[in-house]
Amino acid sequence: MTVTNTATPFAPIQNDTFLRACLRQVTDHTPVWLMRQAGRYLPEYCATRAKAGSFMGLATNTDFATEVTLQPLERYALDAAILFSDILTVPDAMGLGLSFAQGEGPRFATPVRDEAAVAKLEVPDMNKLRYVFDAVTSIRHALKGRVPLIGFSGSPWTLACYMVEGKGSDDYRLVKTMMYSRPDLMHRMLAVNADSVATYLNAQIDAGAQAVMVFDSWGGVLADGAFQEFSLAYTERVLGQLKRTGVDGKVVPRIVFTKGGGMWLQQMAPLDCEVLGLDWTVNLAAARALVGGSENGPGKALQGNIDPNVLFAQPEQIATEVGKVIDSFGKPYQGSGTGPTHIFNLGHGISQYTPPENVSALVDAVHSHSKRVRI
Amino acid sequence: MTVTNTATPFAPIQNDTFLRACLRQVTDHTPVWLMRQAGRYLPEYCATRAKAGSFMGLATNTDFATEVTLQPLERYALDAAILFSDILTVPDAMGLGLSFAQGEGPRFATPVRDEAAVAKLEVPDMNKLRYVFDAVTSIRHALKGRVPLIGFSGSPWTLACYMVEGKGSDDYRLVKTMMYSRPDLMHRMLAVNADSVATYLNAQIDAGAQAVMVFDSWGGVLADGAFQEFSLAYTERVLGQLKRTGVDGKVVPRIVFTKGGGMWLQQMAPLDCEVLGLDWTVNLAAARALVGGSENGPGKALQGNIDPNVLFAQPEQIATEVGKVIDSFGKPYQGSGTGPTHIFNLGHGISQYTPPENVSALVDAVHSHSKRVRI
Numbered sequence: 001m002t003v004t005n006t007a008t009p010f011a012p013i014q015n016d017t018f019l020r021a022c023l024r025q026v027t028d029h030t031p032v033w034l035m036r037q038a039g040r041y042l043p044e045y046c047a048t049r050a051k052a053g054s055f056m057g058l059a060t061n062t063d064f065a066t067e068v069t070l071q072p073l074e075r076y077a078l079d080a081a082i083l084f085s086d087i088l089t090v091p092d093a094m095g096l097g098l099s100f101a102q103g104e105g106p107r108f109a110t111p112v113r114d115e116a117a118v119a120k121l122e123v124p125d126m127n128k129l130r131y132v133f134d135a136v137t138s139i140r141h142a143l144k145g146r147v148p149l150i151g152f153s154g155s156p157w158t159l160a161c162y163m164v165e166g167k168g169s170d171d172y173r174l175v176k177t178m179m180y181s182r183p184d185l186m187h188r189m190l191a192v193n194a195d196s197v198a199t200y201l202n203a204q205i206d207a208g209a210q211a212v213m214v215f216d217s218w219g220g221v222l223a224d225g226a227f228q229e230f231s232l233a234y235t236e237r238v239l240g241q242l243k244r245t246g247v248d249g250k251v252v253p254r255i256v257f258t259k260g261g262g263m264w265l266q267q268m269a270p271l272d273c274e275v276l277g278l279d280w281t282v283n284l285a286a287a288r289a290l291v292g293g294s295e296n297g298p299g300k301a302l303q304g305n306i307d308p309n310v311l312f313a314q315p316e317q318i319a320t321e322v323g324k325v326i327d328s329f330g331k332p333y334q335g336s337g338t339g340p341t342h343i344f345n346l347g348h349g350i351s352q353y354t355p356p357e358n359v360s361a362l363v364d365a366v367h368s369h370s371k372r373v374r375i
Numbered sequence: 376m377t378v379t380n381t382a383t384p385f386a387p388i389q390n391d392t393f394l395r396a397c398l399r400q401v402t403d404h405t406p407v408w409l410m411r412q413a414g415r416y417l418p419e420y421c422a423t424r425a426k427a428g429s430f431m432g433l434a435t436n437t438d439f440a441t442e443v444t445l446q447p448l449e450r451y452a453l454d455a456a457i458l459f460s461d462i463l464t465v466p467d468a469m470g471l472g473l474s475f476a477q478g479e480g481p482r483f484a485t486p487v488r489d490e491a492a493v494a495k496l497e498v499p500d501m502n503k504l505r506y507v508f509d510a511v512t513s514i515r516h517a518l519k520g521r522v523p524l525i526g527f528s529g530s531p532w533t534l535a536c537y538m539v540e541g542k543g544s545d546d547y548r549l550v551k552t553m554m555y556s557r558p559d560l561m562h563r564m565l566a567v568n569a570d571s572v573a574t575y576l577n578a579q580i581d582a583g584a585q586a587v588m589v590f591d592s593w594g595g596v597l598a599d600g601a602f603q604e605f606s607l608a609y610t611e612r613v614l615g616q617l618k619r620t621g622v623d624g625k626v627v628p629r630i631v632f633t634k635g636g637g638m639w640l641q642q643m644a645p646l647d648c649e650v651l652g653l654d655w656t657v658n659l660a661a662a663r664a665l666v667g668g669s670e671n672g673p674g675k676a677l678q679g680n681i682d683p684n685v686l687f688a689q690p691e692q693i694a695t696e697v698g699k700v701i702d703s704f705g706k707p708y709q710g711s712g713t714g715p716t717h718i719f720n721l722g723h724g725i726s727q728y729t730p731p732e733n734v735s736a737l738v739d740a741v742h743s744h745s746k747r748v749r750i
Contacts, residue, residue, distance in 0.1 A: 171726060176684035180692055223655035223682040223722070225699065263637050263656050280598035281638050307598040309551035317555055324600065347598070351546060 010208060010248060011145035018080040019148050022211060022253035022274050024293070024301050024338040030326060030370035031079035032363055033150070036349030037072040038084045042356055044071050055100040059085050065135035066142050073146065075356065076363045080147050080211070083139060083204070085132055087154030087215050090196050091163050093124035104167075111166030113174065118185045123196045126203050133207035140208035150255075151209030153200050155216035156193035156234035163189065172221050179230055186230060194234040198241035205243050205252050213255040213277070214238060220260015220279075227264055232271075239272045255303060259348060265291050269300065278304035280347035284329040292340035295333065302329065303343040306362075311354045315361035322365040331373055344370070385583060385623060386520035393455040394523050397586060397628035397649050399668070399676050399713040405701060405745035406454035407738055408525070411724030412447040413459045417731055419446050430475040434460050440510040441517050448521065450731065451738045455522050455586070458514060458579070460507055462529030462590050465571050466538050468499035479542075486541030488549065493560045498571045501578050508582035515583035525630075526584030528575050530591035531568035531609035538564065547596050554605055561605060569609040573616035580618050580627050588630040588652070589613060595635015595654075602639055607646075614647045630678060634723060640666050644675065653679035655722035659704040667715035670708065677704065678718040681737075686729045690736035697740035706748055719745070 013019070018031040039045055048068050052058035059065055069084040088106050092098035097109030112118055126133075140149050154162075162168075164175035179186045201212045219231040235256055246252045256268065257277025268276055269291045278287055282305055293299015310321045325344070333339025344366045350359070388394070393406040414420055423443050427433035434440055444459040463481050467473035472484030487493055501508075515524050529537075537543075539550035554561045576587045594606040610631055621627045631643065632652025643651055644666045653662055657680055668674015685696045700719070708714025719741045725734070 171684070173684055173687065173726060173728065176682065177687035180682075180685050180688035180696065220656065223680075224658040225703075226682070227656070260635070260656070263658070281595065281602070281635070283599040283638070305598075307551065307555075307601070309546070309548055310555050312548065312552035313555035321555065328600075351548060353548060 008141065010140050011143075013148060013210075014145045015079060015147045018343060019210065019250075019253065021332075021341045021343045022255070022301050023251065024274075024299065024333060024341045026334055026336070027332070027341070028371065028374065029367050030332065030342050030344050030373075032344035032366040033078050033080040033082065034072070034346050034350050034359070035082075037076075037078065037082065038068045039350060040352035041350055041354040041359075042071055042075070055086070056098065059089070059135075060131040062131065062134045062138045065131075066138045069135075069139045070142055072359075073143075076359055077367060078147065078363060080150055081139065081143055082150040082213075083132070083136055083152060083209070085135065085152070087152070087158065087217065088162055089129055089132055090124065090153060090193070090200055091159055093126075093128040094121060094196070095124075096163060106162065107167045108162065111174075112163045112189065113178070115182070115185060118189050121189060121192045123192060123199055126199060129200060129203070132200075133203050136204050136207035136209050140210075148210035149208065150211045150213055151201060151204030151207075152213040152215060153197045155214050155219065155231060155258075156190045156197060156238065157222070157231035158216055158218045159193045159197070160186065160189050161218045161221075163193075172218070179226065190230060190234045191237070194237040195241070198238045201238070202241070202243050205246050208247055209252065210246055210250070211253045211255065212242065213257060214273075216256065216258040216261065219258035224263065227261070228267060231258070232264070232267065236271060253301075257303070262287070273300070275301040275303050275343065277345070278302055278347065280305050280307040284325065284342070288329060288340050293338075295335055295339040296337040299340060301341045301343060303345050305345070305347040308346045308348055308351050308354070311350065311358045311362060313358075315358065318358060318361045319365040319369070322362055323369045326366065326369050326373055334374065383516065385515050386518075388520045388523060388585075390454060390522050393718060394585065394625075394628065396707075396716040396718045397630070397676050398626065399649075399674065399708060399716045401709055401711070402707070402716070403746065403749065404742050405707065405717050405719050405748075407719035407741040408453050408455040408457065409447070409721050409725050409734070410457075412451075412453065412457065413443045414725060415727035416725055416729040416734075417446055417450070430461070431473065434464070434510075435506040437506065437509045437513045440506075441513045444510075444514045445517055447734075448518075451734055452742060453522065453738060455525055456514065456518055457525040457588075458507070458511055458527060458584070460510065460527070462527070462533065462592065463537055464504060464507055465499065465528060465568070465575055466534055468501075468503040469496060469571070470499075471538060481537065482542045483537065487538045487564065488553070490557070490560060493564050496564060496567045498567060498574055501574060504575060504578070507575075508578050511579050511582035511584050515585075523585035524583065525586045525588055526576060526579030526582075527588040527590060528572045530589050530594065530606060530631075530633075531565045531572060531613065532597070532606035533591055533593045534568045534572070535561065535564050536593045536596075538568075547593070554601065565605060565609045566612070569612040570616070573613045576613070577616070577618050580621050583622055584627065585621055585625070586628045586630065587617070588632060589648075591631065591633040591636065594633035599638065602636070603642060606633070607639070607642065611646060628676075632678070637662075648675070650676040650678050650718065652720070653677055653722065655680050655682040659700065659717070663704060663715050668713075670710055670714040671712040674715060676716045676718060678720050680720070680722040683721045683723055683726050683729070686725065686733045686737060688733075690733065693733060693736045694740040694744070697737055698744045701741070701744050701748055709749065
């Protein structure tokens with residue numbers, strides 16, 4: 001498969017704070033971006049989505065995807081952009097038929113629920129995902145080097161949850177029934193998913209992504225033991241296949257975020273990735289002590305972890321809560337080598353009900369408070 | 376308030392395995408009971424509920440509540456009974472108007488969302504909850520000492536979630552908005568809830584409950600820091616007011632279960648309770664090392680923690696998973712004093728879709744495997 005438009009060189013990076021923090025290098029402030037920062041809480045996003053007609057109409061159109069990816073950067077001093085897409089594009093390309101009914105979550109027309117359906121699964125033709133790679137290249141050009149662009153995918157387990165359930169679930173009964181009663185089928189599905197995700201992320205890297213993130217959104221619903229066997233092992237399988245450098249020869253940091261995975265941080269420490277994402281239940285000081293590493297020693301950069309509901313408070317209260325999170329991590333590494341660093345983010349995607357002006361309060365508080373902490 | 380029928384003495388206990396394990400004393404097998412063991416997965420429960428007309432019709436009728444509480448004991452060799460009721464009876468008695476629409480979760484007619492509504496809250500007249508205490512006494516008599524009876528309540532925070540949201544929630548946006556923007560209101564609500572829960576549990580103890588459990592079902596949705604301030608502190612306030620002994624002069628063990636609270640076990644260790652409940656994300660060996668205590672030293676008995684979805688596998692697979700959980704805790708204390716003990720349970724309520732025969736496989740596996748572990 002050839003990827004269009006990477007022949008034109010990308011502009012040099014102007015704000016590499018996020019990339020440096022991923023690599024546990026010194027930065028003058030704590031970089032910040034927000035999961036789902038291009039989304040429904042922004043009126044301009046809703047306007048573009050209305051033009052596109054549907055969520056998939058938006059995601060599959062290069063111009064629209066580029067437009068909405070850049071929208072939050074026009075409003076806020078964010079330190080990274082993230083590709084506008086969905087975690088379920090890969091199973092859609094496998095032929096499961098993804099759709100988004102208005103006001104509902106994603107849904108697959110043909111969920112994978114038996115041996116025959118699992119046997120048919122294979123790594124999809126990446127040409128079916130060309131719209132994603134085209135969007136990556138287009139966004140990277142449109143960014144003109146302002147901030148780095150993050151590519152992403154759902155984790156093998158998280159994809160499997162949706163592939164078996166066919167939609168979101170309260171109890172993950174169907175996918176866990178398969179896991180407990182036919183672990184052989186589940187392992188086959190996860191292997192296909194892992195190889196698909198790796199191929200998919202590599203194509204995003206080739207298209208211009210400067211960092212990649214694996215969203216293990218549903219890893220935290222697994223029991224201890226099952227998490228290691230059915231989620232973590234396949235995230236590892238993805239990481240083992242990823243390209244280390246992007247089109248410009250620079251290192252492409254990998255971020256792994258298991259929502260609800262705070263119990264397993266120590267077991268995630270050996271993962272071949274640079275950054276671990278954390279949700280709001282995790283104490284950052286404890287996480288730093290456990291996996292953040294020390295000066296010039298190995299360790300993970302930590303990303304997270306404020307509760308997105310903080311954004312429903314008043315600006316002064318938001319600033320206070322931001323300060324608590326930054327202080328909980330403590331002073332990041334300030335030397336010339338590598339050491340513990342923090343990337344500020346929410347602990348989950350931003351709510352569609354968030355007042356947009358409150359996001360300014362959060363982003364500005366991260367920058368100002370984190371500069372004060374460094375003094 | 377007077378409680379009926381405790382004048383007639385209760386029959387002496389025949390199977391005190393559960394109570395002994397709560398007190399970290401030796402038992403010949405690991406006791407087992409299941410959260411929501413009297414419930415919709417049992418056809419006989421559905422039949423009684425149909426007679427009662429509604430969930431509240433069932434819960435408020437002493438005979439029906441007694442009948443359904445005993446139903447699972449007829450089928451399975453369970454080591455404890457738990458009062459059939461709901462965690463939301465207390466806010467209902469506060470006047471919020473609890474109802475259960477068919478096929479939906481609980482709903483309050485008048486949620487608590489502003490300063491005026493919070494100001495009006497007070498500890499409800501326990502006579503409005505007389506049906507609960509009557510049920511406790513009736514069940515205790517009907518049990519004839521076969522196994523102990525557990526009483527329960529929602530935690531102050533969990534009640535507040537429903538009181539503000541008015542129903543179940545995906546994101547807890549309304550209750551967290553109040554918490555972050557008006558912490559003063561939230562603290563007032565939680566204080567009233569804590570005093571109400573304590574009064575309610577004490578009345579259950581007076582009516583014959585032999586153990587009590589606080590369900591902090593939604594503690595795990597809180598951020599680190601917020602959990603300690605808005606959930607744990609008020610669970611502590613409840614525990615501080617509880618009677619230590621029941622109508623027969625015996626110690627009434629207290630169980631605290633925070634779903635999703637595995638991150639905070641160490642901070643729960645000082646709680647004035649005998650047992651900590653754990654969900655399936657927790658590694659039992661690690662929890663035992665952290666809070667299980669040592670021989671004749673202080674510590675908590677641990678309750679849990681198999682994934683309820685295991686019950687959708689085949690009986691042999693269920694037995695294997697039961698074995699893993701029991702082995703993960705390891706050999707319980709076997710001496711003549713006190714030491715680490717385990718009470719087997721699910722990590723959450725049993726699913727309404729569970730095949731009833733699979734519950735036999737689980738209960739029998741707990742008994743047989745845990746006897747083998749003791750040899």
